[in-house]
Amino acid sequence: MVNLTEKPTKISRTAKREDLPTMYELPSEEVGEAGLPDQYHPIQAQLLEETFQPATYPREQIFSAMDLNLYYDVEKTKRYKRPDWFGVVGVSRLYEQRELRKSYVVWQEEVHPFIIVELLSASTQREDLGETTRKEIDEPPTKWEVYEQWLQVPYYIVYDGEQDNFRVFELENNRYQELEINNNQLWLEELGLGLRLWQGRYKGVERLWLRFYDELGNLIPTEAEEAERQQQRAEQQQQRADREQQEKERSQRALQELRDRLIAMGLDPDNLPNNR
Structure with missing residues (x-):
């Protein structure tokens, strides 16, 4: 179980916080990247966003987003990853408690995501599963490296919508270890929230979906x-x-x-x- 009182290891930086770019100064659109590969990805991500309601935090201290730039490097501030979906707890639902976010800038928010979900596709599967490496030392870190080492996200989940199964990686000793899950269900004690597969209709589409449930087993x-x-x-x-x-x-x-x-x-x- 992850200890929510322990903050992730800080990445060393030389710049002062007030000198770093803000959410308003960083691009919110994808630059030079392909769009989402199909209709399924945004709909599944929206279902996660709608049902992410941890019982251990008030709603105004819960934020989640789909397909939003996540800026993580204070030394190279234009670098970002764009998870299919991620959830944060202990941070204001609104940016500075007043407006919707254009992106999520870690050095401004000072709270890292607690859970990230990537939806596997043929073009991204190897990177999502940590099977790619940097060819050059000055290349941006891989998605796996950012989630595991830079952001130290406690739970990283990959869902294969074609094979109808998901895998869970929990951060232990600063490294991801795959958890064994039974019946395609994961309970997150720290959040009072679970994640499982559900056969049903969402947005007019009947299929197997990934969504959250409560301690009684009821779907959110x-x-x-x-x-x-x-x-x-x-x-x-x-x-x-x-x-x-x-x-x-x-x-x-x-x-x-x-x-x-x-x-x-x-x-x-x-x-x-x-x-x-």
């Missing part, structure tokens, strides 16, 4: 699912109210029929004789 609902649940609850409450009203009306009719029969018999319903 998306906004659409929560809205549907609220509507169902409202309909059920209305149905109960309708049944209660119908029962009340039936009782009133039965009482009125009894009064009418008594009157027809020459009796006063409000002043019946005592049979004692």
